[in-house]
Amino acid sequence: MINTKYFLKGFKSIKGVGSPAIALGASFVAIGALLKNLGFSIQESIFSTFLTYALPGSLVMAESMLIGASLINIFIAVWLVNARLYPMTVALMPLLMHENQPRWKYYLSCHFIAVSSWLIMKDNYENIEKENRIDFWIGIGTATWSVAIFSTIIGYVASDFLNKDMLIGLAIVNPIYFICMMIGAMKTIQISLSVVLGAILGPIFYFLSPEWCILFGGFIAGSIAYYAGERNGN
Amino acid sequence: MATNIFIVIIVTSLATYLSRFLGVVSSEKIKETSKIFRWFNCLAYSTLAALIARIVIFPSGSLSEVDYLTRLIVVFLSLTIFYLTKKNLVYPTLFSAIILSIISSYL
Numbered sequence: 001m002i003n004t005k006y007f008l009k010g011f012k013s014i015k016g017v018g019s020p021a022i023a024l025g026a027s028f029v030a031i032g033a034l035l036k037n038l039g040f041s042i043q044e045s046i047f048s049t050f051l052t053y054a055l056p057g058s059l060v061m062a063e064s065m066l067i068g069a070s071l072i073n074i075f076i077a078v079w080l081v082n083a084r085l086y087p088m089t090v091a092l093m094p095l096l097m098h099e100n101q102p103r104w105k106y107y108l109s110c111h112f113i114a115v116s117s118w119l120i121m122k123d124n125y126e127n128i129e130k131e132n133r134i135d136f137w138i139g140i141g142t143a144t145w146s147v148a149i150f151s152t153i154i155g156y157v158a159s160d161f162l163n164k165d166m167l168i169g170l171a172i173v174n175p176i177y178f179i180c181m182m183i184g185a186m187k188t189i190q191i192s193l194s195v196v197l198g199a200i201l202g203p204i205f206y207f208l209s210p211e212w213c214i215l216f217g218g219f220i221a222g223s224i225a226y227y228a229g230e231r232n233g234n
Numbered sequence: 235m236a237t238n239i240f241i242v243i244i245v246t247s248l249a250t251y252l253s254r255f256l257g258v259v260s261s262e263k264i265k266e267t268s269k270i271f272r273w274f275n276c277l278a279y280s281t282l283a284a285l286i287a288r289i290v291i292f293p294s295g296s297l298s299e300v301d302y303l304t305r306l307i308v309v310f311l312s313l314t315i316f317y318l319t320k321k322n323l324v325y326p327t328l329f330s331a332i333i334l335s336i337i338s339s340y341l
Binding site: 017018019020022023026030034039040041044047048051052053054056057058059060061063065071074075076078079082083084085086087088089090091092093094095097106107110111113115118164165166167168169170171172173174175176177178179180181182183184185190191193194195196197198199200201202203205206210213214215217218219221222223225226229230 | 239240241242243244245246247248249250251252253254255256257258260261262264265266269271272273274275276277278279280281282283284285286287288289290291292293294295296297299300305308309312313316321322323324326327328330331332333334335336338339
């Protein structure tokens with residue numbers, strides 16, 4: 001059903017110098033501590049990372065609960081902040097599609113799409129034959145997802161020992177990891193321009209709308225990068 | 235509130251899964267060699283960059299307690315380490331957490 005060789009190959013991506021484990025771990029430790037302070041039980045905290053597995057979404061959920069937002073407002077706020085997962089999925093899944101593979105693998109494993117797993121897959125897919133990519137991806141996803149769940153538990157249990165300064169230190173790890181990974185991915189005109197323009201336009205659009213700045217800024221930056229790349233041979 | 239936590243988690247996860255699910259539905263019809271695939275590839279990288287830039291420049295939560303300049307200096311130093319260690323990701327991430335904790339405890 002799932003080719004173990006490729007699954008394990010993907011699973012092992014959490015080892016080594018490119019490992020996302022530290023970044024993922026740091027941010028989900030912080031989430032675990034945050035959820036505990038919000039009044040979640042340990043089961044609820046685990047359940048939350050298990051089912052959502054997208055950091056900005058969990059943060060928005062926590063913020064919305066603090067201000068007592070309604071369920072529909074929480075849904076919209078989380079959807080907005082996680083809508084970036086749509087272009088990410090469309091930019092990944094066609095690389096993994098193969099007629100010999102069952103559909104359910106794609107619909108289940110899309111749950112593993114998060115920034116770190118996505119960047120690792122984008123970095124490695126060319127080394128794997130197309131038919132086996134989905135199993136390799138499920139390996140990466142299972143590994144990163146497990147790290148996230150495990151770290152949530154650690155953060156929940158350790159929350160009393162984490163002071164404010166340590167939480168601030170934990171909060172910077174994930175952005176640093178992502179910035180390094182994105183700079184490493186800048187190999188074509190289109191990707192380089194997308195990253196640079198997105199990083200400029202996203203914060204600029206924040207002044208117009210904090211909720212929509214990521215989507216608006218990203219859409220315009222990505223479209224400009226696409227056209228510029230198409231005219232100059234990608 | 236306590237009884238609502240379960241429902242809030244379900245709502246959050248549905249709102250998140252929705253984009254992933256629709257992404258797979260769209261992917262069924264998109265070839266990796268097509269123009270639309272390349273466009274979405276750009277959109278994915280640009281929205282990610284926008285998200286990360288927003289987190290660093292306009293953070294919410296604990297990062298907002300450190301001032302803007304400190305955050306930028308830590309980002310810059312971590313990137314320098316990233317290049318000095320031949321693109322090792324472990325050193326810059328560990329460094330950033332330790333240095334920022336130390337700085338913020340002295341400010």
